[in-house]
Amino acid sequence: MDYIFCNISWMKYYNGITREDQPRHGGHLIKDPSDVFEKDNFRDFNGNCYGYVRTGGDILLDKHFRSVPQGAKELQGVTVVFTAALNEEESRIVGWYENATVYREMVSLPLYEEDYLYFNFKAKVTDCTLLPEEQRTFSIKRSKSSTPQKGASKSNLWYAKSEYGRTEFIPKVHSFIRDYEGPKVAIAILENLKEALPMEDLSLVSYEDLLKTADDLYEEEHYKEAVLYYQAALLKEATYEAGFGLANAYCQLNAFSETIRIAEDLLKTFGESRELIELLYVASDVILEKDKAPGYFRRLNELEGTPLSDREYYDYLNEVTDLFRSYGQYLR
Template sequence: MAIVFCNIGWMRNYDGIQGDSIQRGGSYNKDSVGHEVCNFTVCRGKVYGYVQPTGRISVERLGASKGADKADGVTVIWTAGPNAGGTAIVGWYTNATVFRDLQEIPSPCKKHRSNNITEYRIVAPIENAHLIPEQERDFLIPRRVKGGIGQSNVWYAEKPESAGLVDDVIKYIQSGARTSKLPDVDTEATANEGNPRLVAHLRRERNPSLVEKKKKSVLAAEGKLCCEACGFDFEATYGQHGHGFCEVHHLKPISQMDKDRVTTLADLAVVCSNCHRIIHRIDLMPTIDQFKKFIANKTDA
């Protein structure tokens, strides 16, 4: 299956700039508003997408015959990075038509007109377009690393070292929309919007099977679940009601959540609910050691 990654500015709805905003996005039209502002605007049953390529789009690399003006049946993965950092999948089109050159929208709708959008590069039927809600965008795409997306906004992911990432992306989009909300969010809900690295952190440390494995391994090794920061043991305080209870915190700095996609037990720490919340209230997330020192000294961590 032909797949292409297209990096655009970060928006909530991509349905016009009115009531929305764009971060790290295109400033390539006359109003300094990216052409991608209407990438998920429904227009007569279709969505018209825009990405700013370097030069033309190489449709041959998407399965078109040499000299063709378009490639059909392409999966387009839209990625974006908000000001908070990281690059995440924000949505996708399947079975899309990707053009080598800029195209005129045949009959732009009202939203297109009010945003001065007259051109596009990729078109798909609306039922093949999927936008991920802002707080659920946690599939991070590594950039500027081997096998990751480069500087260019259009990425064909053809190198063998990208194959693992592409497989994971295909599985992710085939599993459809993620409807599961993050349970027990210990940060203000708005902090998750526009911060895919934080969402990825929360999602990973709440992965039920990993949390169970982590608890089992700590219980097997130590016979109890004590907070690694303050030593609190739920069972010691709450008896049978606290048996087997603790929270689990992901140790990797949030700025590095995109480096690898696999979480190991060593990436997780057992913490109590109080310490966990406070750790997340500190702007630059402290390590457990830094946090322990903070508890001991009550100075700024």
Template sequence: MSNNIDKSKLVYVNIVWMKYYRGLSKKDEISPKTGGGSHPQEHLDAIEATMNLKSNNKVYNTAFVGGYTDSFGDNKWKKLNLKDHFEDTDGEKVEDCTVVWVAQKNQNKQEPHYIVGWWENATLLRYYKRIKFYSNSNLISKDYNIFTDAERAYLIKEKFRDFEVPRQRDLGYGFGQSNIWYAEEEQAKQFKKKTINYISELKENKRLKITQP
């Protein structure tokens, strides 16, 4: 249950704004005005576009923290430095995390960032892995560093997304330049409690405000 969430393993990840995250469609397109980084705005696509599609009763997504070019000239994605943020890890993975998905509907208007969903009992990986699976006869191939059981994944219906997440530039704590916020600041302690209470309230009324894969 949400009230048993380990606050030390509660993290926030910035993604692009979509309605369903079940693949791109006429009913669920990525707007060039949305937040989530330059790639979704430029290409109108994102890895998280399929994060609500399940394979073997699991769902997969990415916390993208940037890339670099190695000594051979190849483009690489930066790994998650888990040991810097979690105690009970060998640095390769962290289990039993709660990942809160955060998005901004219209970046040009400087709108707030809202919680759009969350995954419980999720595993964070240091290195990316790749999965391929079919959904409605379409081949899905995606890199991921976060996964959980589909029954632990929750998406808030678009019209009910109203819980704001702080930005460092506005309040001195919250999301900075990175797409992942570990909420380790002193001011974040109270915000984590509010997040957990919010999740609990949504789960009590889940047929009205949230959906699952």
């Protein structure tokens, strides 16, 4: 089993920077968090987690792993362990990816407008574990050396290749990961939300009240809770309004494939509407569904009264196809 260790900032959820979750280093707030790209390391983005560590250059896979051919661009099946400084002398394991793909060069994945996802690692969200803060008990003493005999390297990326690392430290980490059965932060959207319902007696609540609660939660940007109430409303009445609300909430949670599945079911059942086609276009565009996005883009413009010329359509089709060739592998 190949291991990579990454020193990153300390956060509670690694699901974006919020007022309640600010990145820290050594117990101190980072004054300018604008380039703390590890802030999204445990965000479920359409079934994957994308991990970042500041490397200062390429990850030289062929230098650090014997099985890798010279100049290899990626290595699969790696366990990536994320550590963060609790103070100046001690780090803790905050989480890990198993069965991860490590990329030689950092990937800058374009999302929407000028937003990008920066990452060095990718793993299925079901192979990713983020520990609650109180469960971050695996302590690693911080070394002052970039090539320590014991303890964590001061470098952001390290491999525990010393005699101690290979014979003692990595086996301890392996046992900790293998045997961990404590609580985990719930990061997998579909695994935790699909078919889940609110914790109340739904027989006492009407469809109308469930839908209103769901809509209110959505407007307040409590998308996970909104999903529960939309799903409960759909059990009462399988309406377009509840279905569209559910698809929209999943879209806000970056569950784009699930958004498309629900929205296309609505399209078959209730027929098309501008808002439904727009949602299908947005979701398919983000994940570069080159066989769907161009058609929804064309139809959306027709519904808005501004039909595309053939040139405009093929310009967009070629753009999506080119992006898919460059980035599609990272979204699957």
